[in-house]
Amino acid sequence: MTDRLGPPATGLGGLITGAETIGRFMYAVAEHTWWFSPSMYLLCGLPLDTEITTNLMMSLKHPDDGPPATELLAKVAQTGEPFCCPHRIIDAAGREHSTVIFGDARPTARGAIDSIQGFAIDLTAGQQRYSLQIGAAAVRAATEHRSAIEQAKGALMLAYGLNPQAAFALLRWHSQRYNTKLNEIAESLVAVLQRTDRVLPGTRDAMDRLLQDLSVRGQHTGTTRPR
Incomplete structure (x- = not known):
């Protein structure tokens, strides 16, 4: 089942309508393994039985967003700080998706970072609508x-x-x-x-x-x- 947002998210202006597809993900830091929700597989254009690895994740990034994404993952794995950033995903079919990714980390009892989890919201359709509105207004x-x-x-x-x-x-x-x-x-x-x-x-x-x-x-x- 596809995850969908409820009320429009704050801080994203007119891009969020409440009907955007979102994907959930989790990264187990010690094991270096990933978990995707079905809608995250859909967003990335991957079959549901695909094994998700860090290398595969990075291959789905826009070339300009790959290095910042790697740095962010390493930083959150060390500090556990919440994060939110714009991000472009190139799915398996070569289509570009403009997304915003946000989440946080869960520490172990000893304070080490156990896992990182979050959401990816696909804003592509919203950006297109927004661009058309801005163009018409101009x-x-x-x-x-x-x-x-x-x-x-x-x-x-x-x-x-x-x-x-x-x-x-x-x-x-x-x-x-x-x-x-x-x-x-x-x-x-x-x-x-x-x-x-x-x-x-x-x-x-x-x-x-x-x-x-x-x-x-x-x-x-x-x-x-x-x-």
């Missing part, structure tokens, strides 16, 4: 920023008679001079313009004349459509 933010920047450029073009490139350069100059993000300046400018009823002298009259001229020109050229 796209939304970029779209919102781009909209504000375009509106701010339009306001500057109208106020100063600038072309789009010059309007953007003006926004960027203010951003660099005052060490403020360009999108924040643009969003603030748009917000102020939306809630103010002040219009630059002559701007409204000039805009009325421009719209009228464009409408008349479109009517003559057939580019406008009656409603």
Whole structure:
């Protein structure tokens, strides 16, 4: 039967949903033998009758995580300190699993470390969901920023008679001079313009004349459509 987590674990943010598969393990220090729960075998992609050895365990580590894992095992076997660390497992089929491993040690009556036991939580699916959420949020933010920047450029073009490139350069100059993000300046400018009823002298009259001229020109050229 596959082990599953109960309530979402604290400290792991939105990665834990309560449906993650976890594996249990135990290492007998003196005998150098390992015990795996069925779900730990599943996580590692191993048949249930596989004999687990330390060498096999280390072969399932991501190459970058192997040395730290060896050091951690030796340290816990000496000190008995509880541990918790991110860890990547490469299963027997070559698939990478992003996990977090935590546990503690059990001492003998004389104080020596008898065994190390713990859990491995597979966060791979959770990380993928989290990455998709972050990516979607970034796209939304970029779209919102781009909209504000375009509106701010339009306001500057109208106020100063600038072309789009010059309007953007003006926004960027203010951003660099005052060490403020360009999108924040643009969003603030748009917000102020939306809630103010002040219009630059002559701007409204000039805009009325421009719209009228464009409408008349479109009517003559057939580019406008009656409603």
